[in-house]
Amino acid sequence: MAEILVFDNFEMTIIRSARRKTAAIKVDLDGASVRVPQDLSASRIRELVAEKTHWIEQKLAVAEQKRRDLALQNQRNAALGNGSLIPVQGRDLVLELHQTVAVAIAENAGKLVLQAPRDLLGDADQLRALIEQWLFRLAVQELNFCINVYKQKVGVMPTAVQIKDYRARWGSCKPDGSVQLNWRLIHAPMHIMDYVVIHELCHLLEMNHSKRFWLEVQRVDPQYRVNRKWLKDNGWRLTL
Numbered sequence: 001m002a003e004i005l006v007f008d009n010f011e012m013t014i015i016r017s018a019r020r021k022t023a024a025i026k027v028d029l030d031g032a033s034v035r036v037p038q039d040l041s042a043s044r045i046r047e048l049v050a051e052k053t054h055w056i057e058q059k060l061a062v063a064e065q066k067r068r069d070l071a072l073q074n075q076r077n078a079a080l081g082n083g084s085l086i087p088v089q090g091r092d093l094v095l096e097l098h099q100t101v102a103v104a105i106a107e108n109a110g111k112l113v114l115q116a117p118r119d120l121l122g123d124a125d126q127l128r129a130l131i132e133q134w135l136f137r138l139a140v141q142e143l144n145f146c147i148n149v150y151k152q153k154v155g156v157m158p159t160a161v162q163i164k165d166y167r168a169r170w171g172s173c174k175p176d177g178s179v180q181l182n183w184r185l186i187h188a189p190m191h192i193m194d195y196v197v198i199h200e201l202c203h204l205l206e207m208n209h210s211k212r213f214w215l216e217v218q219r220v221d222p223q224y225r226v227n228r229k230w231l232k233d234n235g236w237r238l239t240l
Contacts, residue, residue, distance in 0.1 A: 005046055010060055012049050023048050027059035029067055066236070080124045086112050086131060086240065090189030097121050105134045132240060139163055139186035146197040147179070153220050156204040170196045170231065173203035187238040195227035
């Protein structure tokens with residue numbers, strides 16, 4: 001059974017580890033937890049947590065708002081249909097459905113116009129698949145364009161570029177010189193897409209997150225700290 005410390009406004013789950021030397025507090029959508037050395041006393045853990053009470057309560061409030069936002073987003077996603085908002089490169093395109101014989105989808109004057117047979121228009125899962133296929137093709141086009149622009153500015157030449165369907169990362173760079181990017185970046189503002197591309201290309205110069213790596217990122221993207229924080233705070237929103 002997990003150890004729980006109860007405070008006035010929250011509960012803290014204790015996770016003990018024989019390998020851990022120091023305590024670390026974490027707050028996420030699952031609540032608050034603290035990872036501690038195996039033999040650290042409950043009284044000392046309570047003292048450590050009490051020192052961070054204000055910070056923990058702030059983070060829990062943010063997590064609760066995020067849970068509400070996620071629930072609302074899931075509700076909107078489940079009701080995908082005419083008039084739904086489709087996030088594309090930081091803008092919301094209004095989904096406009098038209099019944100036709102053949103399938104076609106295109107952006108037009110702030111709208112995403114989707115033409116399809118009646119049975120497809122009435123099926124939210126098939127609608128989502130059609131829209132995601134269109135978004136994926138657009139992502140391939142836009143991300144490859146970014147690569148071509150920034151590989152010159154960074155001063156590198158990737159051996160290959162792959163657009164992937166990641167769930168838990170925005171990009172990666174392998175020792176063989178290849179770069180992988182998440183197609184869901186198409187939902188993000190263009191400067192965020194640029195930041196991720198620059199980040200991964202700079203790994204071709206420094207395969208780590210050392211000071212030298214971040215200096216390379218800053219050289220090409222002076223606002224990388226702002227962009228990095230935006231992605232950390234808003235990345236979960238980048239979905240259909």
